[in-house]
Amino acid sequence: MAETDQKELSESEPVKRRRKAPEDRVRDIVDAAADHFAEVGFAGGTRDIAKRLGVTQPLLYRYFPDKDGLIEAVYKSVYLESWKPEWDAGLQDRAIPVRRRFEDFYRDYIEENFNPRWLRISYFAGLRDAKVNQWYNHLVEELILKQLVREHRNELGLGDEAYVSPEEMEPTWQMHGGLLHFGWRRHVLDLPTASDTGQVIGDALDMYFAIAPKVYARAAPKDVDNGHE
Amino acid sequence: MAETDQKELSESEPVKRRRKAPEDRVRDIVDAAADHFAEVGFAGGTRDIAKRLGVTQPLLYRYFPDKDGLIEAVYKSVYLESWKPEWDAGLQDRAIPVRRRFEDFYRDYIEENFNPRWLRISYFAGLRDAKVNQWYNHLVEELILKQLVREHRNELGLGDEAYVSPEEMEPTWQMHGGLLHFGWRRHVLDLPTASDTGQVIGDALDMYFAIAPKVYARAAPKDVDNGHE
């Protein structure tokens, strides 16, 4: 519980510095709020956020209608910055074997997102109101996990069916969730984890690819040739 | 934000019921506190806890020195109730194949612990202060995951070495963490998940057993025959 002590003013100079461009101010506030909420949760005080910026608390209410509005802005900021547009194309580049493709992706994805701030805010958000996290999980499912199933099935010569059944999703979540829990242990709980993140990712993918064929076969029995649903 | 409205008293009867045995009162308070903290987090108010019990707020301070003391009692309650003593022996019963043994265990462990209250308090606790969760994770590692490695190695004829290296732990955490994330999605995020929990567990174990031999070989190269460390 150490004092943050934003500015050590020596009583000689007023140190009155003000006036930032609104866009910059908004960005700074959201950034400080994200840091603060990541540390103490969304019950954290607005005065502490202001203190981080060297600014008074009522100023926040000039840029956000209320605390919930600020929290929502933090949600958007954290989640929108967590996806690199180039990943979309990368995951569908069939010039690269599926296994290599997803290992490269996860190395970058984890490097980019698995830090205390992102992880803590994600879990705080999930506990606060599930909707935001539901939305993000839907994104993960659509952008990563379903792609993994489709691309892998294709590489195995099982056709180009776009539909992925809930039964096929579960093992992909098992892999993804296991990696998330690796981040939880390393960056939230501060527990000693394997030093070689690349190997952790490689093993997680190996585990999935080992049972994936069985899962695909289970989901699409060969005796029936109808579509889905 | 609906009112809980603990007791509908019709103004005719005073309904003054009091005096519980201290041990019962303590148990009730901890139970109500666990429920409340599980819902809103440890920033939840002490008055709300009292309201759940139909009791006034200062009463809590007769049985607990302060809010932190109550939280600590909730920690202990939730975690101590989460381990069945019979599991210890069950995991070491070599009359049953390792695969069956751990599948049976996980079915019961998940049935017993994967509920909104236990999961939410676990994650809230991890975010609040890592130490409690570190302690519990150590327990999981000692009681479940290291046993899995030892028993599996034994069944594969790889000897009875008790030591399990950090490198060997990681894939077991990948499996366990994946299952935890399944609970997170199902009971915290309220997302649709596979209906057949048994199959989820089976697949998770299949994924682990598929790469385990490789991991054991990696951890104990055959050219050198020294112990560990």
Added chain:
DNA sequence: CATTTAATTTATCAATCGATCATTTTAATG
């Protein structure tokens, strides 16, 4: 039934919370 112990309540305090409004002050404008 009278006495006593302690479980419980009533009343209350100081601190902190999110939020509002009038005022001050910065910096761009002509």
Added chain:
DNA sequence: CATTAAAATGATCGATTGATAAATTAAATG
């Protein structure tokens, strides 16, 4: 330099927080 729009502060409000102390009352004791 005077004017002006708005960025930022100071002061403050009502509600809620954890916590304390005195008064009340239920239940055990003799």
